[in-house]
Amino acid sequence: MSTAFDLEVNSREGLGKGHSRRLRRQGKVPAVLYGGGESPAAIFLEHDKLIQQMENEAFQTSIITLNMGTETQSVVVKDIQRHPSKRRVLHLDFQRILADEKITLIVPIHYSGQEVAIGVKEQGGEVAILISDVEISCLPKDLPEFLELDISSLELNQRMSLSDIKPPEGVDILALTQEQNPSIVTINPPRQEEEDEIPELAEGIVETEDGEPIADSTKAEPESPPSEGTSEDSN
Template sequence: MSEHKITATSRKDEGKGASRRLRHAGQVPAIVYGGHADPVSIQLEHERTWLVSQSEWFYASILDLEIDGKSEKVLLRDMQRHPYKQRIMHMDFQRVSANEAIRVSVPLHFLNVDKSPAGKTAGVVVMHELTQIEVSCLPGDLPEFIDIDLSNLQAGDTMHLSQVQLPKGVEVPELRLGADHDVAVVVARFARTESEETTEAAEGAAAAAPVAAEGTDVAADEGKGE
């Protein structure tokens, strides 16, 4: 687990008006909660925070949050963005304890698909059904990402959640809920050609035609009865 440090300062003013003033001053209002301690309102420099928010690790790593010179371990739990401006509106951080398991969505990195039999087969499309998965582990075991090696992927294969190789101490809570939750992560399927789609459409139209004709005859017979 890599260490990532961010800096903040505590703040006393709260409410919508105070948050607006902070944003105008180039600051991001935020809150830190959890960890058997009272919530604390903080502020972060927007430009620096925006830059680190472009990094994947920011969303799935234990962060060293330094507040007024005192550091504590936290996770980013929520970040509100402006609808169309490159501006962070508010952030929520949760304190973590070294001895308490946490749940975090971790990004997946797909490797070696071009070297796989599926990747070398013409007409095969490799679909990433998931791009991240929720894991449970102690903070010290949290991976920033999980690599998935696809070098042996064959055309027609489906890789499920239970087949993902997890780091030591990490598990997927979803799998405890039963086989129905062992969803597909990667699928290698043959792409449908334009001619196949045209044929299916024609067959569908032909199958529907007799039904329409029968409906017309019934309506005509009912009309005669009247």
């Protein structure tokens, strides 16, 4: 069962980009609440309190209780719009949930046993995660915070697929119900550090500090033998 979260929210009458900008300047986050057989409702909540709860990874995969005055509503997060460069939430979409109605959510995959995997510990490979989350369907009471896969038995160049995950009872992995079973993790061979080959310089050639080849002035060129018919001593 997922972790419980509570948020205080208020209804808002103003709509449009201008109203949303004013709310953000006041430290609020505009949001919308929909689903559950009811009409959509425009709401807002405190940005800083929201950020505190979002620090928990389970926030996006848990049942959240919205408190609006004396009323409460159980919801899940369906979409979060974030600022592209700042630690700021711009907008939220909440979906109402019903106890007897299945919901679909994207949950993270936790890969356990990475450091002790055979392909890592004994064969020196590196874990490569190909898929980090997956969409599931279940009743609210069965909603998991994450799915887990133990890869400790994985060897070098081997792969594990989505079907290797054993979800909790009552939880369906949607891709598998659609006959899709992609690889999700593998162990690659260790990276080979390629050293640049240094060409061997010809005899009598050295390099300057800039790497330019020049003749070695410390090695004198051999003297040419005297020509035939000439004498080294002049008369």
